[in-house]
Amino acid sequence: MKATTEILQLLSEVGYMACFKGDSVRSQAIMEGVDAIAREQSSIKMGVAVAKMYAGDMDGAISIFRDQVLAKEPDHMSAKCFLGIALNLSGEADEARTLFEEVSLRGNSDEKGIADFYLSK
Template sequence: MQASVELLQMISQVGYMACFGGDVQRSQTIMEGVNAIGVEQTPIKMGVAIAKIYAGHYDQAIHILRDDVLLKEVDHMSAKCFLGIALSQKGEKAEARELFEEVVRKGNKDESSIAAAYLNT
């Protein structure tokens, strides 16, 4: 199936809304479908990873962020920030801290703010 980038983004937004609204199962279903259609798109991979984090599937999120996003875009600060969050949730605080410190230094305002908040917890 061919889907436009715009359509995939819109469907991803529905997945985010489900995720942030507490409907983790529906979010996972939506994001997995989007991922199946838009397999090569970094924003899609990021959305799937974020939904995995919210669902508590940290190992899956870590795999997506490390093996899909960061292999292609080694300086993707949002990916590093969310990887830090997933690692932090798993108790891998030292590695998460390194990522958060890098994001604070190199990330945009939003990324840096999120990373700084995690550094202060």
């Protein structure tokens, strides 16, 4: 199936809405469907990983951030920021802190704000 970027973005947004409304089952189904169509796009991988975080699957999220997004784009600050959150939630505070420190220095204003919040804890 050939899907346009706009359709994939719209479906991803629906997946995020389900995620943020607490419907992690539907969110994961939507995001994994989008991922099946657009396998190589980091933004899609990010969405799948965030949905896994909201569903409580930190190991799955960590794996996607590390092995799929950061392996392809090692300087992806949003992936490092979200990986830090997932690691923090998994009890890996030292590794998370290292990522947050890097994001605080090199990320955009949104990423820096999230990293700084976690560094202040």
